[in-house]
Amino acid sequence: xxxxxxxxxxxxxxxxxxxxxxxxxxxxxxxxxxxxxxxxxxxxxxxxxxxxxxxxxxxxxxxxxxxxxxxxxxxxxxxxxxxxxxxxxxxxxxxxxxxxxxxx
Amino acid sequence: xxxxxxxxxxxxxxxxxxxxxxxxxxxxxxxxxxxxxxxxxxxxxxxxxxxxxxxxxxxxxxxxxxxxxxxxxxxxxxxxxxxxxxxxxxxxxxxxxxxxxxxxxxxxxxxxxxxxxxxxxxxxxxxxxxxxxxxxxxxxxxxxxxxxxxxxxxxxxxxxxxxxxxxxxxxxxxxxxxxxxxxxxxxxxxxxxxxxxxxxxxxxxxxxxxxxxxxxxxxx
Numbered sequence: 001x002x003x004x005x006x007x008x009x010x011x012x013x014x015x016x017x018x019x020x021x022x023x024x025x026x027x028x029x030x031x032x033x034x035x036x037x038x039x040x041x042x043x044x045x046x047x048x049x050x051x052x053x054x055x056x057x058x059x060x061x062x063x064x065x066x067x068x069x070x071x072x073x074x075x076x077x078x079x080x081x082x083x084x085x086x087x088x089x090x091x092x093x094x095x096x097x098x099x100x101x102x103x104x
Numbered sequence: 105x106x107x108x109x110x111x112x113x114x115x116x117x118x119x120x121x122x123x124x125x126x127x128x129x130x131x132x133x134x135x136x137x138x139x140x141x142x143x144x145x146x147x148x149x150x151x152x153x154x155x156x157x158x159x160x161x162x163x164x165x166x167x168x169x170x171x172x173x174x175x176x177x178x179x180x181x182x183x184x185x186x187x188x189x190x191x192x193x194x195x196x197x198x199x200x201x202x203x204x205x206x207x208x209x210x211x212x213x214x215x216x217x218x219x220x221x222x223x224x225x226x227x228x229x230x231x232x233x234x235x236x237x238x239x240x241x242x243x244x245x246x247x248x249x250x251x252x253x254x255x256x257x258x259x260x261x262x263x264x265x266x267x268x269x270x271x272x273x274x275x276x277x278x279x280x281x282x283x284x285x286x287x288x289x290x291x292x293x294x295x296x297x298x299x300x301x302x303x304x305x306x307x308x309x310x311x312x313x314x315x316x317x318x319x320x321x322x323x324x
Binding site: 100 | 260
């Protein structure tokens with residue numbers, strides 16, 4: 001495995017493209033043959049959100065105060081206001097504010 | 105209905121571009137991703153893992169776990185696409201994303217049979233996403249201390265928003281809690297990046313083990 005960085009990136013992106021498009025097509029192919037049962041659907045549905053939870057949990061736990069307060073703010077807004085952009089903007093604002101107050 | 109979504113998508117693309125610059129991606133890498141992968145959650149998740157040497161296997165596994173959902177989505181569109189020849193069916197789902205899928209499915213249930221809304225919506229969102237990424241890349245590079253402006257938390261907030269904002273159901277609390285706890289333990293004690301797969305599988309398994317009536321009727 002001695003690829004140059006450029007090749008590594010290209011391979012990584014091609015992998016992502018193949019998987020992203022492949023899963024879209026696979027849904028059609030599977031449905032053409034056998035419909036998925038409710039249990040399988042539930043597993044896949046929960047897995048695809050759990051994978052994102054798994055990505056962000058260590059970032060929050062090992063992040064600084066700014067990261068944590070951003071996560072709390074963004075998560076709360078996302079649940080209550082259900083406005084994606086406000087959620088991200090407030091998260092950034094909180095992180096920036098925290099660091100402005102508590103660093104240097 | 106389409107226009108506000110496209111404006112949102114430009115803003116998300118911008119956020120991705122800025123986050124990508126901050127994460128050390130070259131401009132062409134971020135552009136290629138937005139042009140061809142065209143899936144915000146997996147692109148943001150990939151940013152998190154983008155430290156050379158790239159963990160290709162982990163990257164593939166994470167993308168796969170995120171995208172199995174798209175499999176369900178295109179499966180839900182199957183009755184609509186059934187009458188088309190196979191090659192056109194495949195072409196129709198190239199630009200399938202969460203937002204245009206949800207919109208198209210709503211129209212379909214309302215009796216709409218014109219596939220233009222799926223294809224046109226996809227093209228509009230794709231253009232907005234690519235344009236947003238380009239703007240973000242151009243503008244994000246000029247910022248010296250991204251942390252001071254909170255730019256480093258864009259990715260985190262985006263992923264968090266996707267998870268809890270998309271479809272907050274009380275029934276998902278347990279699976280998500282299990283996913284978070286198991287991912288954290290795997291992060292501490294297992295080889296790098298395995299925590300993502302551990303969390304995904306544990307979360308899915310807990311959801312299957314819970315009583316079915318907790319979940320009610322799901323659209324996916």
